[in-house]
Amino acid sequence: MISSSTVVNSVVEKLRQALARGQWRSGEMLPGQRELAEQLGISRPSLREAVTVLETLGLVRSMPGKGVLVLDPELADPAQAADAGQAASLADVLELRYTLEPFIAGLVAQSAGNQEIGQLRLTLMDMREALDADDSEAGAAAYIAFHEALFALTTNPIFQSVVQQTSNALKQSTAMLHDSPEHLAARLAENEAVVRAIRSRNSAQASAQMRQHILAEGQRMGIELNIPDEGPGQ
Structure with a gap:
């Protein structure tokens, strides 16, 4: 085979x-x-x-x-693309994602049209197909595609520059995503929750679901994120 x-x-x-x-x-x-x-x-x-x-x-x-x-x-500069992934650790990437992606998810919930939401759902369908086929590599590719599709829905050029670096680093770390089917199922469920909030135009919920997803990713990878306290008065 x-x-x-x-x-x-x-x-x-x-x-x-x-x-x-x-x-x-x-x-x-x-x-x-x-x-x-x-x-x-x-x-x-x-x-x-x-x-x-x-x-x-x-x-x-x-x-x-x-x-x-x-x-x-x-x-094309392959060396530059590789350097972008090697310069950052997984913890660095997750911390940046925790800072950026919840905000992007909230913006997308306010502005995304039906066609754009449909594109996000297509990547989730690819994740579902990979899960059903027990294909971890395809699952990792579909997972990255989902987050890239989400990144692409913001028109802020500064965001685009930053998220491209994040995307390159994540691509270089796909081996960490080739783990158990249970983890892929959890990623799928968490991303589906983000899309449901986006479809409902619930910006706050989309942000919260994405934040929970990235924290869960850190737990699955055994990474403790350095997240500042957000409680009142702290």
Whole structure:
């Protein structure tokens, strides 16, 4: 049986060669996920993970609701992408996420349209499929895709710069997400709670659910986050 990591690595190499040949040029969009997955004979979660690798290398950019944009290979800097992940520990990444993502979730609850919420739900469906298939790598890829889709729904350019660094660091740490099915099920349930709050336009609840999710992530990873006291008078 061929492992999913072997499949993903093979797809990454095929897509890199196709990009190098100019099959898709800078500024063009890759074919839709369903079409491209069928062409390559792989599942959508495996394709999503391969695209995540290509994005880390600076060759493409995922644009939720639009597709995958091909970037100029002359501007790609793999070393810089790798450094972004290596410079931060998991605790550093989680602390930044705890500070930033609850606020983003609250903003998204105020502004997201039905199409954007639908994109978030699609990534949750991929997580569900990975859980049902007991595919931890696909689950990790779908988990990252969910949070990237959420990041993309803020138009603040400063946020975009910061969350791109967070995303790169998280991609470099995916081994920590390849754990038990129970953990993937918990991540799915927590992210579903965030989306339910967003669909209800409940900004405060969306923020609170995301905050609880990141704290739970720290517990699952054995990381005690350095969170300041938030009680009155403290």
